[in-house]
Amino acid sequence: MTPQEPLPDPVPLHGQDYKRCPYPLYERLRDEGPVHRVRFPSGVAAWLITGYQAAHEALNDSRLGKNHALGNDTWRARASIMPEPQHSQLQVHLLHQDPPKHTAMRKLVLDAFAPRRVEELRPRFQKLADTLVDAMPSDVGTGTGAGAGPDVDVDVDVDVDVDVDVDVDVDVDVVSCFAARFPFQVLAEVIGLPAELADRFDRDWGKVVQPVGPTDPGRPRYEARLRGLQTYIAEVVTHKRQHPQDDLLGRLVTARDTGELGQEELDSMIFQLLVAGQEPVTNQITTALMALVRHPGHLERLRAEPELLPQAVEELLRYDGAFELTTWRFFAEDTELHGTRIPAGDSVIVSLCAANRDPERFDDPDALDFDRSPNPHLSFGHGIHFCPGAALARAELQVALGTLISRLPGLRLAVPDEEIEWIPAVLARGVNQLPVAYDRRD
DSSP states (O other), X not given: OOTTSOOOSSEEOOSHHHHHOOHHHHHHHHHHOSEEEEEOTTSOEEEEEOSHHHHXXXXXXXXXXXOGGGSOHHHHHHOOOOOTTHHHHHSOSGGGOOTTHHHHHXXXXXXXXXXXXXXXXXXXHHHXXXXXXXXXXXXOOSXXXXXXXXXXXXXXXXXXXXXXXXXXXXXXXXXXXXXXXXXXXXXXXXXXXXXXXXXXXXGGGGGGGSOOOTTOTTHHHXXXXXXXXXXXXXXXXXXXXHSOOSSHHHHHHHHHHTTSSOXXXXXXXXXXXXXXXXXXXXXXHHHHHHHHHHOHHHXXXXXXXXXXXXXXXXXXXXXXXXXXXXXXXXXXXXXXETTEEEOTTOEEEEBHHHHHTOTTTSSSTTSOOTTOOSOOOOTTOOGGGSOTTXXXXXXXXXXXXXXXXXXXXXOEESSOGGGOOBOOOSSBOOBSOOEEEOSOOX
């Protein structure tokens, strides 16, 4: 799409080219105004908010509700939302609640993710990360990656001590070896998921955050994931009720038994913890690694100056966030927004990634700058729906990136950049596979 061509109305937000790099499109949308009609793969139309100031205002606008009951029939007919009965049983969590219910439910989870508790657990997070890296091959050869020798996909169980010496390049999928495992192991520690249940969690269930429309050929598999996850959640509840402990899952079950939560609210909150509590961190590790391997000088600087990690993580979150777009919001009545009339019940989406690259708020926004300060990015949202697990996510990213960078010298892509496939999820950014090579495992 050249700058001279008029943008279609609505603007399509899908396709591999778009998912690979949406920022040129976001730049053009920002230049043309803060509100745009867009269309998603399912066919649902929405109103996209771009620009930092407009995004900040929308995230704090009390007129915009999150409850799906506010959506109109036009939105509901094509929205990639869960089928019934799962929608009613699993979608009444924090992300889809408004005050006062949202306020009461949020209080139940805040202590578990408090910054002080997260810092107390950081040594445990480091041990988990080191164990995963210990299970990766110790020597991946001295070639240039893919093409220097036969490709070998390495996916080893973390309970096995692996020490492999080879004389050809080995393409290690850092997602299956590390990025998909570390956030879930951390989450299990933080919320009190028993080891025997954690071992049985199927990562494929996490793909329910990549919903497909009712007519999509992948819909049956999507619904099967939902049923499998719902059965697993029921087993978690039964186990925590039979083995009560003072952890987050135990407190949520108690809240259900004392009447503070309904059964659907309990199941939905556990659903949100298991999926939203780890899949976005997996995606953020991959977007950060992609940014670093594309900027090898920055990667080497972090290896030489590990004290830069906290501010580097903030910049990596701004530069390419895993939460590309927010979830749906709705006006209860027809509303004027920045000069555009938004019909009641139409979906309103905020582009966090577009806001984070706004030159009105950030100098040289397309540059990766570890010295950027201040850095008021919106990657965790803002307002009452600001991510309650932000402190945990920051700690996970610091530990994960610091461990991979320090222990895998020469970390680089093992395939050409253009061969990396970005996940097709509507709201998220990340890659499902990331083949890398490195000189050795320290």
